[in-house]
Amino acid sequence: MGERILLVNEYDKEVGYEEKLTVHKKGLLHRAFSIFIFDKNGRLLLQKRDSLKYHSPSLWTNTCCSHQREGELLEEAIHRRLKEEMGFDCDLKEIFQFTYKTEFKNELIENEYDHVFIGRYDGTIVPNKEEVEDFKWAHLxxxxxxxxxxxxxxxxxxxxxxxxxxxxxxxxxV
Structure with a gap:
């Protein structure tokens, strides 16, 4: 069985856990997070998702995004995943939350209660080649x-x- 992620209701209250691929096949509402890292020049660190991702492969996106795992606090998850994907960690601040739902061409469904975080970092980026195809800094x-x-x-x-x-x-x- 694969990684289990946190399911929530429309008020972001925990309702259980399910295997990640099952969640995306059934379109179950789950907690997610999106991280936006800026440098001292006001540029955003973008990542290009790996070409083998199960959805949205080879697309540019925010610095890091993922899900809260079973037995993990959101605060732990954001730092774990930033280190896993981009090879660094920094202070993060939650700036808003929103929900969205969309179906992809491969019939997977994102139905997320997304917590959006912001941070600042000016050091070395060491992306995980299994997660990140490319990265760049750019002004909004x-x-x-x-x-x-x-x-x-x-x-x-x-x-x-x-x-x-x-x-x-x-x-x-920031």
Missing amino acids: NEIKEDIKNNPEGYTYWFKLIINKVEQYIQNNE
């Missing part, structure tokens, strides 16, 4: 322009939340 205006011109090159959830993250950045210090 450059990213938004590229999304406008190449929307198929970005993940569904990233396109949903980039404007809200930008609003937060404009009104707060």
